[in-house]
Amino acid sequence: MNKRIVLFLNLCLLAMVAVAQDNTSLVNGKEKKDMPASVSRPLQVFTLFGGGFSNQLDTYLSPMEYTGYQLSFLTGRERMTHWADGHISFQSLLQGAFSHTKNPARTATAWGGRLAYDAGWHYHWNLTDKFSLKAGGLVGADLGFLYISRNSNNPAQGRLGIDISASAGGSYRFKIRKLPVQVKYQADLPLMGCMFSPQFGQSYYDISQGSRNHNVCFSHPGNALCFRQLLTFDLEFNRASLRFGYMGDIRQSHVNSIRMHDLNHSFMIGYVRYLKVIKRNER
Amino acid sequence: MKDKLLLLLVLVTGLCSCQKGESDYDDSPQANLDALWTIIDQRYCFLEYKEKELGFSWADIHAKYSARLNPKMSRTQLFEVLCHMLGELKDGHVNISTSLDLGRNWSWKDDYPQNLDESLRDEYLQTDYNLASGLKYRILPDNIAYVVYESFQDAIGEGNLDDMFLSLRMCNGMILDIRSNGGGNLDNVEKLASHFTNEKVLVGYRSHKTGTGHNDFSPLEAEYISPNKGVRWQKPCVVLTNRSCYSAANTFVRDMKEMPVVTIMGDYTGGGSGLPFSSEIPIGWSVRFSASPSYDAQKQQIEFGIAPDIPCSLDTEKAKQGIDSMIEEARAFMGIKN
Numbered sequence: 001m002n003k004r005i006v007l008f009l010n011l012c013l014l015a016m017v018a019v020a021q022d023n024t025s026l027v028n029g030k031e032k033k034d035m036p037a038s039v040s041r042p043l044q045v046f047t048l049f050g051g052g053f054s055n056q057l058d059t060y061l062s063p064m065e066y067t068g069y070q071l072s073f074l075t076g077r078e079r080m081t082h083w084a085d086g087h088i089s090f091q092s093l094l095q096g097a098f099s100h101t102k103n104p105a106r107t108a109t110a111w112g113g114r115l116a117y118d119a120g121w122h123y124h125w126n127l128t129d130k131f132s133l134k135a136g137g138l139v140g141a142d143l144g145f146l147y148i149s150r151n152s153n154n155p156a157q158g159r160l161g162i163d164i165s166a167s168a169g170g171s172y173r174f175k176i177r178k179l180p181v182q183v184k185y186q187a188d189l190p191l192m193g194c195m196f197s198p199q200f201g202q203s204y205y206d207i208s209q210g211s212r213n214h215n216v217c218f219s220h221p222g223n224a225l226c227f228r229q230l231l232t233f234d235l236e237f238n239r240a241s242l243r244f245g246y247m248g249d250i251r252q253s254h255v256n257s258i259r260m261h262d263l264n265h266s267f268m269i270g271y272v273r274y275l276k277v278i279k280r281n282e283r
Numbered sequence: 284m285k286d287k288l289l290l291l292l293v294l295v296t297g298l299c300s301c302q303k304g305e306s307d308y309d310d311s312p313q314a315n316l317d318a319l320w321t322i323i324d325q326r327y328c329f330l331e332y333k334e335k336e337l338g339f340s341w342a343d344i345h346a347k348y349s350a351r352l353n354p355k356m357s358r359t360q361l362f363e364v365l366c367h368m369l370g371e372l373k374d375g376h377v378n379i380s381t382s383l384d385l386g387r388n389w390s391w392k393d394d395y396p397q398n399l400d401e402s403l404r405d406e407y408l409q410t411d412y413n414l415a416s417g418l419k420y421r422i423l424p425d426n427i428a429y430v431v432y433e434s435f436q437d438a439i440g441e442g443n444l445d446d447m448f449l450s451l452r453m454c455n456g457m458i459l460d461i462r463s464n465g466g467g468n469l470d471n472v473e474k475l476a477s478h479f480t481n482e483k484v485l486v487g488y489r490s491h492k493t494g495t496g497h498n499d500f501s502p503l504e505a506e507y508i509s510p511n512k513g514v515r516w517q518k519p520c521v522v523l524t525n526r527s528c529y530s531a532a533n534t535f536v537r538d539m540k541e542m543p544v545v546t547i548m549g550d551y552t553g554g555g556s557g558l559p560f561s562s563e564i565p566i567g568w569s570v571r572f573s574a575s576p577s578y579d580a581q582k583q584q585i586e587f588g589i590a591p592d593i594p595c596s597l598d599t600e601k602a603k604q605g606i607d608s609m610i611e612e613a614r615a616f617m618g619i620k621n
Contacts, residue, residue, distance in 0.1 A: 062563050063318065065308070104308045105567025107382075150380075150569055151561035199501065201326060201492030201574045203558055205469065211491070211504055257494045 041086070042274040046243055047075040048232075052266030054099040056112055058157050059259045060198065061148050066110045068101030072266050074230070074247060079277075084123065089134070091167075092119040095228075097249075097264060112262070114144035114159070114251075118188065120167060133170040138188055140165060142195075142251075144262075153203050157260075163193025163219060163226075180236040184245075187229040195219045200257040217255040224253040234272055241272040310565045312352040312361050318564040319365055319379075320345045323372070325495040328557050328576045329586055333372055336587070344371055358566070362386060365564075374586075375529055376559040380569040391526065391553040391588070398525040398550050398597045399462040403607045404431065413450070415443040417471075420451065427614055428454040432475070435467030435531040441513055444478055448514040456519040456617035458610060459539075466530025466555065476538040477511035479520060479545055484508050486538040488582055489558075491575035503582060508538055517544065521613040524549035524591055530559075536589050537579050548595055548613055551588040 054070035076093040080086050099112040120138030127133065144159035169186030197217050198207060207215065217223075232245030244267070251262040323330065323341065330341055348368040352361070362379065366386035369377050379386035407429060412421040417437020420430040428451040432439075451457065476486070488503040522539050524532075524547060533552045539545045557573020564570060579585050593616065598608035 061561075063322070064563055064565065103563065103567060104565065105310070107567030108563065108569070148561075152559050152571055153574070154560045199491060199493050200495070200499070201328065201560065202501070203491070203560070203575060205558065206489070206491055206575065209506075211489075211501070213501060214493075 041080045041082070041277070043277050044078045044272060044274055045076075046078075046270060046272040047073070048243060048245075048247075048268040048270030049073050050247060050266035050268035052247075052264060054097075054101055054112070055261070055263040056099065056101050056110060056146060057259060057261045058146050060157050060200075061110070061146060061151055061154060062103065062108075064103045066101035066103050066108075068099060068110075070097055070099040070112075070264050070266060072097040072247070072264070072268075074268060074270075080124075081121075087124050088136075089122050089124060090119075091122060091138070093117070093138075095249075099262075099264070108148055108150050110146055110148045112144065112146045114142070114262070116140060116142045116144075118165065120165070122167060122169070130173040131170070133168075134186075135166075135168040138165040138167050139163075140190070140193075146262075153205065156204075157198075158196065158204075159260075161193055161195030161219060163190040163195075165190045182234040182236060182241070184232045184234065185229070187227065189221070190219070190224070190226045191221065193219045193224075195224065195253065195255070197253070197255045197258060214256060219253065219255070223255055226251045226253075230268075232268070239273070241274075242269075243272050244269040308565060311354060312356055312364075313349065313354075315361060315564045315566050315568075316345075316349060316352060316365065316368070319368065319570060320348075322562045322564070322570055323369070323377075323572060324497075326492060326560065326562065326574060327372070327377075327572050328490075328492055328500075328574055329372070329374065329584075331497050332584060332586065333374070337371070337373060339371055344368060359383070361566070362568075365568075374557070374573055375553065375555050376557055376571060376573045378571045379564075380571065391529065391555070395526040395550065396596060397463075397527065398609065399527070400597065400602050400607065401463075403602055403605065404460065404462075404610075406605060407607060407610055413447070415447050416440060418443060418447055420447060422451065422454055423458075423614065425614060425618070426453070426455050427617055428457040429460065429610070430457060431460045432464060433461075434464055435469075435471045435535065437467070437471070439471055439474060441474065441511075444475065444511075445513040448478060448516055452514075454518070456521070457516060458521050458523060458613045458617070460523040460610070461528055461532050461535065462523050462525040462549065462609075463527040464529075464532040464535075465527060466532050466534075469531050469534060472531050472535045472538065473508060474511075476508050476535060476542070478514065479516050479539065479542040480508060480510050481515060481517075482510060484538075484541050485580050486541045487534075487577055487579050487585075489575060489577040500576075503578065506577070508541075519617055520545045521616060522547050522549075523609055523613060524552050524589075526550050526553045526588070529553040530555040533585060533589060534577060537577075537585055540589065540592070541580055546593060546616065547589070547591045548593045548616065549591050549609055550594065550596060551590055552585075554586050554588040556585045 050072045056066045074095045078091045080089045095116045097114045101110045118138040118140035122134035122136035124134045142161045147156040165188045167188045171184040173182045227250045230247045232243050234241040234243045247266045247268050249264040253260045351364045370388040412419045416439045423429050486508050487506045490500045493499045536552050556577045558575045559571050560574035562570045595612045601608045
């Protein structure tokens, strides 16, 4: 419960910061004068790999929390659009994770995997030359599994869902000696969606035989409070940036009397490239 | 400056929100008993039925076995107490599995005559029987096909079945001996049973738990066997059973009972009509329990077994002379039928 309150406060604070700011021009407005419109909107492509801790619970498989490690990747693209005077960006994210966890007594192993795709838009407020905030929404799809090898007719749980998320974040530029550094933060909170879940004692054999009542559930923060945040530091070099940081990913649900959580904390490292997109008629 | 402080606050609270999930891990004997009791209380699908049939109260069981615990007891002692507690359910699908032992209550077969002498069965099969995946078969001298299927765990393919039925097509009847078949894969049950009907047959119903309450069940869903597209058996068939026909074998007998050409002979089956699920308790031991029940075509419980159409048992005196009286009775019955 405390966790939920902290999450809620966190989002409120983000919203307060966003609303309190007035709209100013984009940081890269200077480039606009000399270059074609599409070139002034570089495409930011990043790929991060990470490792960290994973904590899994799925009462369909076991009442015990499984803990262990996780390997993950996050790749994405972000580009300012020409909408709203260039204040709106498009972002797409593909996230993958593979976890290996054990029960508290260390007598059983669970293997988990997850693939999630999100895409959406953010409105940007450039508060100063160095500091900007953004807020928007993402539409996402989520596919995953958790497998415990020693279980009999319930060896695995599949996960499938789609959702619409609120997303907010900010960035701040500064220098360490002469090296430009950018710190970025983004938090995504699914607001509504639908997800697959077997019923409390329903086997996948039953589902395969055509028993499919209440297997698609409406999800919202009341029954599936999920949250993803990414805090990164970009060390900016000429053509690319080295990016490292923290990704926290909390997936939870309580539907059909089955409780599930998938809590992950990862250290991420990778690179960011800024590509100039030149359209044929702008050469 | 104010903005920066606010942002910093956002970041810090955000990171704090990603605390590890609350863990209520407690490995004490009482915690393990509580966890096991709760799994059965919330997830076991025959609790009300067993309370009524066996005359116990699951609520009282908690107090009864908690009194046998002490904080310093060894793992072996704890295992013993927990096994006894689960033994009250008299369910072969309920087990505790440890690296040392498998906690079980096999009274469903141990308390009854076995009605099978495997060496005798081997004499009927002889050594030159045909073997198609898990199916052993040969033609007996009176032109009766004798088929033995020892476990539904043994995969059988459609090709195996078609070839077997084709090669036995000239026989006057078939004895399908599934005595001591302890179950296995339900797909194999459906596959084999589908060769004994020309029409879609209602064979039973199934349900599953929808919540933690003792009566939280989904509506009964009808289960049908559709005729196989391959070779279908049209002549009399006797299925031989004993108390060790359990789980998927019990389901097979339920299904075959509805087939027009089939007669069930032998002893009651062992039962085990709940599809087992797994869970675990804090000490790390795996727990298996019946999670979703199935019923016969009359919506009756078959957890404690299915009665044969024609009861018969193994005559031990004749067995000493190399005669399996159950097979012989089946042969005689087939002779009458023909």
